[in-house]
Amino acid sequence: xxxxxxxxxxxxxxxxxSTTGKKNLPGDFALWIFIFAEMLVFGVLxxxxxxxRAYHVELFNESQLTLSRTSGAINTLVLITxxxxxxxxxxxxxxxxxxxxxxxxxxxFLLGGIFIIIKILEFHAKYAADISxxxxxxxxxxxxxxxxxxxHVLMGMIILAFIIFKVLxxxxxxxxxxxxxxxxxxxxxxxxxxxxLFPLVYIIR
Amino acid sequence: xxxxxxQSNISATVIWLILVALTLATWRIGEAGxxxxxxMLLLLFIAMIKSQMVANxxxxxxxxxxxxxxxMFGYFVIxxxxxxxxxLRSLA
Amino acid sequence: xKYTSQAVAKPYFIxxxxxxxxxxxxxxxxxxxxxxxxxxxxxxxFNVARMVHTNLLIxxxxxxxxxxxxYLIPEESETELFSPxxxxxxxxxxxxxxxxxxxxxxxxxxxxxxxxxxNDLLNxxxxxxxxxxxxxxxGIVLVALSWLFNITMTMLKGRKTAISLIxxxxxxxxxxxxxxxxxxxxxxxxxxxxxxxxxxxxxxxVWELILGAMLAFVLIKVTGVDREVIEKWLYVIITMTxxxxxxxxxxxxxxxxxPAYWQWWGSIFSALEPIPFFMMTVFAxxxxxxxxxxxxxxxxxxWALGTSVVAFLGAGVWxxxxxxxxxxxxAHGTQLTAAHGxxxxxxxxALVVITMISYAMPILRGRAANPERAQIMEMWxxxxxxxxxxxxxxxxxxxxxxxxxxxxxxxxxxSFMAVQxxxxxxxxxxxxxGVVFLIGLLLYIGSFFVKxxxxxxx
Amino acid sequence: xxxxxxxxMARNVFYGGGVFFFLLFLALTFDTMKVLPKRDNSQxxxxxxxxxxxxWETNNCIGCHTLLGEGAYFAPELGNVYVRRGPDFxxxxxxxxxxxxxxxxxxxxxxxxxxxxxxxIAFLKYASEINTNKWPPNIEx
Numbered sequence: 001x002x003x004x005x006x007x008x009x010x011x012x013x014x015x016x017x018s019t020t021g022k023k024n025l026p027g028d029f030a031l032w033i034f035i036f037a038e039m040l041v042f043g044v045l046x047x048x049x050x051x052x053r054a055y056h057v058e059l060f061n062e063s064q065l066t067l068s069r070t071s072g073a074i075n076t077l078v079l080i081t082x083x084x085x086x087x088x089x090x091x092x093x094x095x096x097x098x099x100x101x102x103x104x105x106x107x108x109f110l111l112g113g114i115f116i117i118i119k120i121l122e123f124h125a126k127y128a129a130d131i132s133x134x135x136x137x138x139x140x141x142x143x144x145x146x147x148x149x150x151x152h153v154l155m156g157m158i159i160l161a162f163i164i165f166k167v168l169x170x171x172x173x174x175x176x177x178x179x180x181x182x183x184x185x186x187x188x189x190x191x192x193x194x195x196x197l198f199p200l201v202y203i204i205r
Numbered sequence: 206x207x208x209x210x211x212q213s214n215i216s217a218t219v220i221w222l223i224l225v226a227l228t229l230a231t232w233r234i235g236e237a238g239x240x241x242x243x244x245m246l247l248l249l250f251i252a253m254i255k256s257q258m259v260a261n262x263x264x265x266x267x268x269x270x271x272x273x274x275x276x277m278f279g280y281f282v283i284x285x286x287x288x289x290x291x292x293l294r295s296l297a
Numbered sequence: 298x299k300y301t302s303q304a305v306a307k308p309y310f311i312x313x314x315x316x317x318x319x320x321x322x323x324x325x326x327x328x329x330x331x332x333x334x335x336x337x338x339x340x341x342x343f344n345v346a347r348m349v350h351t352n353l354l355i356x357x358x359x360x361x362x363x364x365x366x367x368y369l370i371p372e373e374s375e376t377e378l379f380s381p382x383x384x385x386x387x388x389x390x391x392x393x394x395x396x397x398x399x400x401x402x403x404x405x406x407x408x409x410x411x412x413x414x415x416n417d418l419l420n421x422x423x424x425x426x427x428x429x430x431x432x433x434x435x436g437i438v439l440v441a442l443s444w445l446f447n448i449t450m451t452m453l454k455g456r457k458t459a460i461s462l463i464x465x466x467x468x469x470x471x472x473x474x475x476x477x478x479x480x481x482x483x484x485x486x487x488x489x490x491x492x493x494x495x496x497x498x499x500x501x502x503v504w505e506l507i508l509g510a511m512l513a514f515v516l517i518k519v520t521g522v523d524r525e526v527i528e529k530w531l532y533v534i535i536t537m538t539x540x541x542x543x544x545x546x547x548x549x550x551x552x553x554x555x556p557a558y559w560q561w562w563g564s565i566f567s568a569l570e571p572i573p574f575f576m577m578t579v580f581a582x583x584x585x586x587x588x589x590x591x592x593x594x595x596x597x598x599x600w601a602l603g604t605s606v607v608a609f610l611g612a613g614v615w616x617x618x619x620x621x622x623x624x625x626x627x628a629h630g631t632q633l634t635a636a637h638g639x640x641x642x643x644x645x646x647a648l649v650v651i652t653m654i655s656y657a658m659p660i661l662r663g664r665a666a667n668p669e670r671a672q673i674m675e676m677w678x679x680x681x682x683x684x685x686x687x688x689x690x691x692x693x694x695x696x697x698x699x700x701x702x703x704x705x706x707x708x709x710x711x712s713f714m715a716v717q718x719x720x721x722x723x724x725x726x727x728x729x730x731g732v733v734f735l736i737g738l739l740l741y742i743g744s745f746f747v748k749x750x751x752x753x754x755x
Numbered sequence: 756x757x758x759x760x761x762x763x764m765a766r767n768v769f770y771g772g773g774v775f776f777f778l779l780f781l782a783l784t785f786d787t788m789k790v791l792p793k794r795d796n797s798q799x800x801x802x803x804x805x806x807x808x809x810x811w812e813t814n815n816c817i818g819c820h821t822l823l824g825e826g827a828y829f830a831p832e833l834g835n836v837y838v839r840r841g842p843d844f845x846x847x848x849x850x851x852x853x854x855x856x857x858x859x860x861x862x863x864x865x866x867x868x869x870x871x872x873x874x875x876i877a878f879l880k881y882a883s884e885i886n887t888n889k890w891p892p893n894i895e896x
Contacts, residue, residue: 023265023268023269024269024270024759025266025269025273026264026265026266026269027759028759028760028761028764029759029760030529030532030533030760030761030764030765030767030768031764031768033533033536033537033768034536034540034768034772036276037537037540037569037572039280040569041565041566041569043280043283043284044565044568045561045565046284046288047284047287047288047291048561048565050287050288050290050291050292051287051291053291053292053295054291054292054294054295057295069232069235069236070232073228073229073231073232073235076228076231076232077225077228077229080221080224080225080228080259081221081225083259083263084217084218084220084221084224084263086263087214087217087262087263088214088217091214091217132786132789132790133556133558133786133790134556134557134558134790134793140557140558140561141561144558144561144562147782148779151775151778151779151782155771155775159771178759182764184264185264188259188260188263188264189264191259191263192256192259192260192264195224195252195255195256195259196252196253196256196284198231198252199231199235199248199249199251199252200249200252200288202235203231203232203234203235203248204244204245204248204249204292205240205245327829330829330860331829333858334858334859334860334861335855335856335857335858335859335860335861338853338861338863339853339861339863342818342819342861342863343818343819343827343829343830343860344815344816344817344818344819344827344829344863345815345818347818347819347827347829348815348818407813407814407815408813408814408865411812411813412813416813420809420812422812422813422815423811423812423813423814423815423816423817424812424817425817425818425825425826425827428815428818459762459766481812483800483804483805483808484791484795484797484800485795485808485822485823485881485882485885486791486794486795486797486885487788487791487795489823489825490784490787525762528762528765529760529761529762529765530765532762532765532766532768532769533765533768533769535769536765536768536769536772536773539769539772539773539776539777540772540776543773543776543777543779543780544776544779544780544783546780547783549825550787551888551890552823552824552887552888552890552891553823553824553825553885553887554791554794554795554796554823554885554886554887555787555791555794556786556787556790556791556794557888559783559787560888562783626890626892627892629824629890629891630821630823630824630825630826630828630832630891631828632828634828635828704893704895704896705891705892705893705895706892710893710894710895711895712831712895713830713831713832713895713896714831714860717860
């Protein structure tokens with residue numbers, strides 16, 4: 001009766017109790033399903049970008065030069081650093097240090113804010129130059145990818161804000177920190193995707 | 206317990222520094238205007254390595270079950286591979 | 298039946314099945330008009346038959362949803378319905394409005410109907426699926442609000458479960474997005490753009506919440522699997538529905554004057570739309586495999602599993618077939634769309650309503666399950682309807698592929714009507730499958746009248 | 756630590772994800788509305804076109820035909836009929852219905868005045884000039 005389906009397997013894997021010291025996914029599995037779905041969407045968009053470019057190499061190369069590589073690089077550093085802060089925040093809460101955790105996460109949140117500001121300046125420059133998703137194939141992908149990612153940063157910041165609020169009110173502890181790990185996983189995904197997006201859209205030619 | 210955590214903080218710091226260095230390298234290569242097959246492959250490889258480092262160390266998937274690391278590594282192979290393929294086609 | 302007020306579901310279910318029968322009869326008329334063009338002309342021209350066919354579908358599904366929620370919400374909330382009287386009044390109002398509207402379609406020329414019902418005040422008529430006269434549209438809004446009010450009030454005074462929350466949210470979305478049917482600008486592109494906010498965001502958005510909630514409810518009842526497990530997977534599945542389905546609306550924005558970037562957004566997100574349906578299939582089978590009890594209503598289990606499979610095939614697979622922009626460029630507006638529409642509506646929505654009816658109706662009639670013979674008849678009707686609907690989908694797919702080839706790809710494209718003549722064999726076979734479907738439906742109706750030993754409610 | 760998969764988190768992801776993608780949809784809608792004037796031929800909407808659209812609707816043409824690929828699939832696509840057949844043919848066709856050929860699909864006689872038909876044709880002309888990303892693939896629709 002107990003037929004094995006991919007679904008049961010998935011549940012069992014997610015409930016896997018370690019005997020060999022292997023751990024489970026950090027945070028709540030419900031969010032991980034979402035994370036994998038988002039990675040899939042971005043993956044398809046990345047590949048679609050690359051293949052569309054293969055048909056319009058000159059157009060892509062030319063348009064790519066109008067992007068600010070420096071602001072893209074700064075944003076990469078900003079996100080990497082904020083991800084690093086989040087890692088420290090998680091390890092702080094694992095030791096029951098709510099305050100420290102809160103501070104690290106506030107730092108990460110503020111860096112997210114810097115990313116947003118830089119990104120808005122970038123969008124504004126393109127808007128002022130009358131460039132939109134309908135301008136050409138390159139800008140379609142550039143704006144779609146970065147705007148879609150931009151929204152993820154905003155969402156990540158909202159999640160971080162919730163966690164900061166809760167952790168500063170001693171809502172988490174050394175025993176109960178799944179919520180922090182869950183939010184952290186989302187934030188790292190935002191970082192993960194930007195790390196691929198930046199060289200792909202801004203640099204590689 | 207404390208020991209392990211400070212250990213992981215140190216390794217996270219090292220990873221962070223490597224990621225920063227690789228980002229700066231990517232930026233330099235872009236500013237230098239390097240193009241062509243090897244530059245493309247190098248940049249793509251750096252990006253993929255960086256993303257794997259985030260997955261393994263920041264997301265802490267390194268000690269999880271094979272399947273989760275497998276999904277991330279599969280992403281590396283499939284997405285990275287297809288992108289490389291598309292670029293190589295355009296160079297050919 | 299745990300709460301006496303659940304009994305209000307009964308007339309809703311009966312009306313749903315009766316209107317379903319009407320829908321199928323008009324479907325058969327249209328199917329014949331496809332090959333015998335002047336059949337019933339000018340008494341019932343094709344456009345009138347189609348309007349009746351599609352509008353009856355919407356109305357009977359709404360009856361089914363309402364009946365289901367009047368049955369389900371008291372049980373979930375563990376309290377009597379807020380106002381059974383309101384529910385019954387709403388029923389008669391909706392039935393009367395529906396009947397008058399259909400009679401209007403059949404007896405009055407559409408242009409006169411428009412003139413008499415105030416279409417000059419606010420142009421809303423004459424758009425696919427939204428052909429209803431203004432008073433009917435207003436009536437639908439009022440009925441939906443009364444339904445929503447009654448259900449929400451019931452939920453507020455009792456237990457709030459994930460299932461009832463999701464169902465109510467689905468109904469709220471249904472009511473809200475229907476409001477876009479009142480917006481009909483002269484600008485054809487805008488008209489079409491927001492028309493999809495009703496049509497797509499209904500069937501590939503909020504209706505799926507209702508579908509998921511109904512299916513989850515029946516699964517809890519017939520399998521005895523822990524509510525926690527079922528409800529958390531329900532959340533995951535409908536999350537995926539909204540993640541893929543909302544931007545998936547873009548697959549309707551390829552060729553109607555909207556910007557070209559929708560081809561990317563629409564293709565990518567709608568290509569992922571099969572995922573939640575696949576999850577739903579695996580979910581349903583898993584829960585049935587893990588069942589903790591043998592529910593005497595075997596037929597209901599079959600309908601539930603059937604829903605998950607046919608919804609995946611009809612909405613997921615057949616949708617995917619023509620959702621990518623480069624393929625849709627050739628497939629758009631052909632019989633392929635009709636194939637997808639038929640199997641998807643049958644699998645996702647007709648079947649889930651029948652699932653609910655099949656589960657609840659015996660209980661409403663004072664027994665846990667129908668007698669053995671009645672259930673066997675139900676199962677026969679399931680297979681007859683499902684297999685014949687498959688044939689309808691396959692035949693229309695065949696017709697669509699040939700149509701695309703002759704009319705759009707061939708270097709010497711043929712005209713629309715010439716192509717239609719050359720694919721008439723598909724239409725004849727489709728009509729035959731339609732007759733089998735009708736037999737299946739009649740068998741289903743017949744199963745309600747089979748007498749015999751039946752188990753009492755535990 | 757055993758894996759966590761809670762209903763409350765699944766619920767949060769549902770609300771978060773739903774709102775997120777709806778907002779994204781609104782953003783894309785906003786952009787679409789901004790771009791439309793360049794594509795939708797709205798500069799050519801005259802009172803005749805508006806009246807033509809109303810006639811199109813109140814005679815339920817969509818119940819048999821498709822318009823830009825949407826509608827019933829029983830009768831020819833009319834989004835490009837203005838280009839395919841031209842105004843004179845359309846006018847004669849509408850006036851000549853039904854053909855009464857036994858066994859053929861029949862179009863009703865809608866008893867439209869000459870002016871009505873002209874408005875309907877104006878609407879079809881307007882529709883044929885919408886930028887549809889080169890759909891349909893050929894003149895046959």
